[in-house]
Amino acid sequence: MTSPAESHRKAFVLDTNVLIHDPNALLNFEEHHVLLPMTVLEELDKLKSGKATVSVECRAAIRQIDRILGDASPQQIRAGVPIWRDAQREHLGFLSVLLDQPEGSVQTLNSALNDNKIINLLVALQLAEPATDLVLVTKDINMRLKARACGIASEDYANDQLVSDIKQLAKGYAHFEGSFWDRFSRVDSVQALGETRHYLKRADWAEAVYANQFIKDEMGFIGRVLSVDDEHIVLRDLNEDRLMSQEVWGLKPHNILQAMALDLLADPSVHLVSLTGPAGSGKTILALATAIEQSIEDKRFNKIIATRSTPPLAEEHGFLPGTEEEKMDPWLGAISDNIEALHLHDESPKGSIEYVRERANIQFKALNYIRGRSFQKSLILIDECQNLTPHQMKAIITRAGEGSKVVCLGNLAQIDTPYLNPISSGLTYMCERFKGFAHGGHIQLEGVPRSVLAEYAEANL
Numbered sequence: 001m002t003s004p005a006e007s008h009r010k011a012f013v014l015d016t017n018v019l020i021h022d023p024n025a026l027l028n029f030e031e032h033h034v035l036l037p038m039t040v041l042e043e044l045d046k047l048k049s050g051k052a053t054v055s056v057e058c059r060a061a062i063r064q065i066d067r068i069l070g071d072a073s074p075q076q077i078r079a080g081v082p083i084w085r086d087a088q089r090e091h092l093g094f095l096s097v098l099l100d101q102p103e104g105s106v107q108t109l110n111s112a113l114n115d116n117k118i119i120n121l122l123v124a125l126q127l128a129e130p131a132t133d134l135v136l137v138t139k140d141i142n143m144r145l146k147a148r149a150c151g152i153a154s155e156d157y158a159n160d161q162l163v164s165d166i167k168q169l170a171k172g173y174a175h176f177e178g179s180f181w182d183r184f185s186r187v188d189s190v191q192a193l194g195e196t197r198h199y200l201k202r203a204d205w206a207e208a209v210y211a212n213q214f215i216k217d218e219m220g221f222i223g224r225v226l227s228v229d230d231e232h233i234v235l236r237d238l239n240e241d242r243l244m245s246q247e248v249w250g251l252k253p254h255n256i257l258q259a260m261a262l263d264l265l266a267d268p269s270v271h272l273v274s275l276t277g278p279a280g281s282g283k284t285i286l287a288l289a290t291a292i293e294q295s296i297e298d299k300r301f302n303k304i305i306a307t308r309s310t311p312p313l314a315e316e317h318g319f320l321p322g323t324e325e326e327k328m329d330p331w332l333g334a335i336s337d338n339i340e341a342l343h344l345h346d347e348s349p350k351g352s353i354e355y356v357r358e359r360a361n362i363q364f365k366a367l368n369y370i371r372g373r374s375f376q377k378s379l380i381l382i383d384e385c386q387n388l389t390p391h392q393m394k395a396i397i398t399r400a401g402e403g404s405k406v407v408c409l410g411n412l413a414q415i416d417t418p419y420l421n422p423i424s425s426g427l428t429y430m431c432e433r434f435k436g437f438a439h440g441g442h443i444q445l446e447g448v449p450r451s452v453l454a455e456y457a458e459a460n461l
Contacts, residue, residue: 009131011035013098013122015138016043016114017419018157021389023060026068026083028159030092033080035134036065037098037118056371057391068095098125109150115143122152139419156424160390162432166412166422170435172443173214173260174207180217189237196237198223205233212270212441214238214260222256224263227438238263249289249342254449258282264441265290265407268300272397272440274385274408274431280450283409284383285338291379291407292342295360301379301405303361306335307370307396309387309417334383335364371395377403385410385427387417393426 011033018025019040026034048058072081080094098121109116119136126134136147136154144154163169181187188199215223215235222243223235243259246252248266253259264273265287275283294300339362343352356362380400385393385408393408400406408430412422422428434440448455 009033010133010135013037013118013134013136014040014157015118015136015140015143016040016047017139018137019044019061020047020054020057021139021157021419021424022160022391023057023064025061025157025159026064026095027085032093034083034093034095035098036095037121039114039117039121041065041097043114056395057389065095069097109146115140115146119143119147119150119152122147123150126152139424158424160429161423162429163423166428169412169428169431169444170210170213170442172212172441173216173257174209176215176217178217179219180215180221180223197226198235198237200233200235202229202231202233209233210435211438212264214443216256224260248286249293251285251289251342253286254282255447257443257445257447258286258449261286261443261445262290264443266294267441270439270441271400271404272406272408272434272437274410274427274434274440274442275445276386276410276412276427276431276442277445278413278448279411280448280454281445282449283411283445284334285341287381287407287409288335288338289342291381292339292356292360295379296356300377301403302377303363303375303379305363305365305370305375305378305380306383307365307367307381308383309367309385309392335362335381367392367396370399373399374401375399375404376401378405380404380406382406382408383410384414385430386412386415386422386425387420388426389420389424390426390429393430397430 009032012029013035014025016039022028044058044062048055048062068083069077069081077095077097078099080096082091083093083095084091109119111117111120122134122136126132134152136144136152137157138144138147138154139157144156147154176183184200184204186201186204190197190199209225209228211225211227213225215221215225220240222238222240224238226234226236228234240256240259243256243263244253246259246262246266248262253262261273261275261282264270273287275287277283291301291304295302295304339353339356340349343349343356346352378401380396382388382396387410388396397406408427410425410427412425412427415421415425420426431442435442448459
């Protein structure tokens with residue numbers, strides 16, 4: 001693996017979960033050497049034919065590996081096949097496939113587990129190639145720990161991590177001490193179409209600013225950024241009393257952050273809304289109430305598509321009885337619960353719930369079967385987005401057709417999958433990527449209006 005021209009270099013060894021997380025990960029290590037253990041290929045082969053969501057990523061990764069290797073001979077694959085970049089018409093880095101550990105080589109861990117096989121292989125390779133700095137790249141935290149204990153450097157796959165600390169994630173609003181207007185030398189205000197707009201000089205605003213970000217100060221001013229360019233920032237003046245008096249399907253906001261969320265959800269010019277926050281902060285009920293009113297009263301949408309990320313054991317929906325909707329009902333119970341909550345005080349709650357589900361055409365869809373479809377004039381409600389990878393998030397959002405709106409809900413403190421954390425979650429990735437999108441908005445809700453008990457549990461458990 002070494003050559004006279006390269007006496008010391010770095011090589012990255014990819015684990016299976018990295019390729020599942022991002023099938024294009026092979027292309028993201030620039031000029032470095034990428035190594036794939038044979039065990040990784042065997043794991044991809046076992047997972048590629050299943051019905052689970054992960055099988056799609058496995059097949060995509062296998063196709064990408066096959067494209068890179070092409071007609072290379074075994075000797076070329078061992079030495080390294082150039083990774084060609086179609087856009088630049090050049091190659092950066094090389095890809096090699098490592099055979100299983102040969103007989104008689106050093107053993108460090110029990111080889112019954114595939115993770116241990118990979119680590120054992122790296123230990124033997126490091127002894128044979130001391131001039132090469134091996135780095136194991138894996139989403140599996142425990143595997144990284146075992147590799148470090150065996151003297152192998154390891155790290156997480158961070159190509160799609162846009163923030164290094166979850167505190168850097170945009171909240172969707174900016175709070176200013178004192179008066180917001182004191183920092184501007186000139187403000188031009190215009191009243192038109194029943195609203196007031198303020199035109200500010202971009203040079204007077206030192207902080208980061210983006211479209212559909214909310215502004216509030218200690219003097220009671222609340223505004224929403226409509227557009228940003230190199231010269232000006234346009235703000236829509238929002239009256240706090242008007243925001244708090246909003247009502248959708250009998251639901252009113254409990255706090256100003258919920259009022260901001262309703263303003264985004266009700267705006268037809270905003271095609272993508274993401275709501276994050278703790279359990280009980282009102283994410284689902286706000287989105288659902290707005291979706292029902294816009295479907296039944298405003299006739300803006302023909303149907304409401306509800307879906308969510310399901311735990312790995314639930315991805316094989318065929319083992320559950322009934323239709324697709326009945327199979328998904330246990331995993332979309334939060335949607336049903338919130339429909340009931342919106343009609344709890346009706347004279348006939350059961351009749352109201354049936355009426356709403358039929359008139360709003362609420363459909364429960366499995367995440368597996370959304371791929372490849374296109375939804376026109378639909379509101380796509382995605383719950384538990386914190387458990388989706390960036391690749392999965394893209395696959396769902398791109399299903400939105402003409403006249404559709406996507407609402408993403410999630411709590412980054414409740415990630416269930418072992419290969420994601422708040423920084424690498426698809427929800428975090430999407431919020432950062434769409435921060436400059438003129439037709440997208442994000443709000444991080446706070447507090448737990450669900451109940452006093454829920455609020456105390458969120459803070460103390």
